[in-house]
Amino acid sequence: xxxxxxxxxxxxxxxxxxLVAYHAAGAGAIGILxxxxxxxxxxxxxxxxxxxxVSACLPAAGSILPSPLIPGPEEPEARVxxxxxxVARFAELEPGCVFFLTGPGDDRGSVVEGIRRIADAGARHGxxxxxxxxxxxxxxxxxxxxSLDEAAALIDESGADxxxxxxxxxxxxxPLEQVERHRxxxxxxxxxxxxxxxxxxxxxVLPGDGVVxxxxxxxxxxxxxxxxxxxxxxxxxxxSLWREEPRELARRGLDALRRTASTASA
Numbered sequence: 001x002x003x004x005x006x007x008x009x010x011x012x013x014x015x016x017x018x019l020v021a022y023h024a025a026g027a028g029a030i031g032i033l034x035x036x037x038x039x040x041x042x043x044x045x046x047x048x049x050x051x052x053x054v055s056a057c058l059p060a061a062g063s064i065l066p067s068p069l070i071p072g073p074e075e076p077e078a079r080v081x082x083x084x085x086x087v088a089r090f091a092e093l094e095p096g097c098v099f100f101l102t103g104p105g106d107d108r109g110s111v112v113e114g115i116r117r118i119a120d121a122g123a124r125h126g127x128x129x130x131x132x133x134x135x136x137x138x139x140x141x142x143x144x145x146x147s148l149d150e151a152a153a154l155i156d157e158s159g160a161d162x163x164x165x166x167x168x169x170x171x172x173x174x175p176l177e178q179v180e181r182h183r184x185x186x187x188x189x190x191x192x193x194x195x196x197x198x199x200x201x202x203x204x205v206l207p208g209d210g211v212v213x214x215x216x217x218x219x220x221x222x223x224x225x226x227x228x229x230x231x232x233x234x235x236x237x238x239x240s241l242w243r244e245e246p247r248e249l250a251r252r253g254l255d256a257l258r259r260t261a262s263t264a265s266a
Contacts, residue, residue, distance in 0.1 A: 001261045003254055004029030004055040004226035006190060007036055012235065013246040015040050019050040025250035029055040029226040031190075032093070034086055035071075044092060055096040055226040056130070056165060056188030059086030064114035065103025069141050069201070076110040079103075083114075084121035091125035096225055097187035098122065099130040099165040102144045102154070111144065112158045119160035130163040130187035131155060135170035138201045147171065148178040152185060163187030166221060167230065169194060169204050172212045179220040189223050190230035191257060202234035206241070206253055207260035215264035227261075229253045 005027045010018050015036045022030055030052045037043055047054065061072030061082035072079050087098050100118060102111045115131065122129035133151040134143035145151040148164055148171065155162045164182055167190040171178075179186075193210030195203055207214060207229075231253065233241035241249055 001258070002028050002224070002226045003257055004031055004053070004228040005250055005253065006031035006056065006228045006230035007033045009229050009231040009253060010242075010246040010249055011232075012242055015043075016046065017246055018250075019046060019052060021247040021250040022052060023050050024247055025254045027052065027250065027254060029053040029096070029228070031055045031188075031226075031228045031230065032057040032090075032095070034058060034060040034089070047093065053096075053226070054090075054093045055228050056190070057090050057093070057095045057098050059083045059090075059098060059100060061086070063101040063103030063142070064111050064118075065105045065107055065144075067101070067103045067142060070101070070103065076103075076107065076114060080114040080117050083118055087118065087121040087127050087129065088125050091127050095127060097128040097130045097163060097165070099132050099188055101132055101134060101142055104140050104142060104144065106144070108144065108154075111154065115155060115158040115162055116160045119158070119162045123161065128163055128187045130165040132165040132167060133170065135173070141201060147174045148182045152182050165190065166223075168192060168212055168214070168217055169230075172217065176216055176220045179217070183220070183222060186221065186223065187225075189221060189225065189227050191227050192229070192231050199237055200234060202232035203237060204231045204233060206231065206256040208256050208263075214260050218261060218264045227257065229257050
């Protein structure tokens with residue numbers, strides 16, 4: 001199992017500190033949040049020194065339609081331009097994929113056109129791009145698609161070459177037949193467990209500490225890319241993981257992910 005860590009997991013830490021923490025924990029890749037690269041010199045050189053590959057990356061304006069939780073321009077066209085520029089910047093890092101969300105709302109036409117343009121940018125720069133569906137409970141903040149089927153249908157409507165990103169926290173309650181149906185379109189995987197009850201959109205827990213049954217999910221995915229640990233853990237919540245020292249959290253997180261994968265395999 002190839003394991004990476006998305007920077008959301010240690011969000012308060014700097015990019016440089018995360019490279020050290022992830023390498024020390026035994027990760028093979030880092031999933032980059034573009035805003036965390038601001039002011040960082042020689043990103044490629046720092047990555048080379050860390051020996052970390054780059055997995056699924058999120059652009060600064062991560063959704064086509066504006067979202068109250070995703071910074072960026074208000075106009076969909078400007079957001080798409082920003083995402084396309086991010087794809088170009090990420091290209092030199094050779095990421096596993098660059099992923100994006102639809103954003104919330106009812107402007108399906110702008111989303112479909114945006115998907116086409118982002119796909120064109122990915123093709124020009126040799127970067128796989130992927131759409132992430134978001135679970136329905138918090139959809140009003142993030143997305144118009146809440147399953148792999150819905151995301152695939154939207155991509156098919158666009159006629160574009162865009163893959164899918166699977167996130168266990170968002171999709172663990174969806175039928176596994178969807179994973180099997182769209183397995184060949186998956187370009188990235190995020191893993192986190194679901195706390196029950198969940199207190200807000202930033203309240204994930206490490207694999208094995210929640211209610212998700214990972215065995216059937218991992219078997220259905222049969223993914224040969226990096227499984228990225230992605231933990232949102234609002235620092236204002238009691239027991240927030242974001243309050244932990246990054247190196248210790250990275251170590252604990254990867255240990256939990258390995259245990260979960262081992263148990264699932266057994």
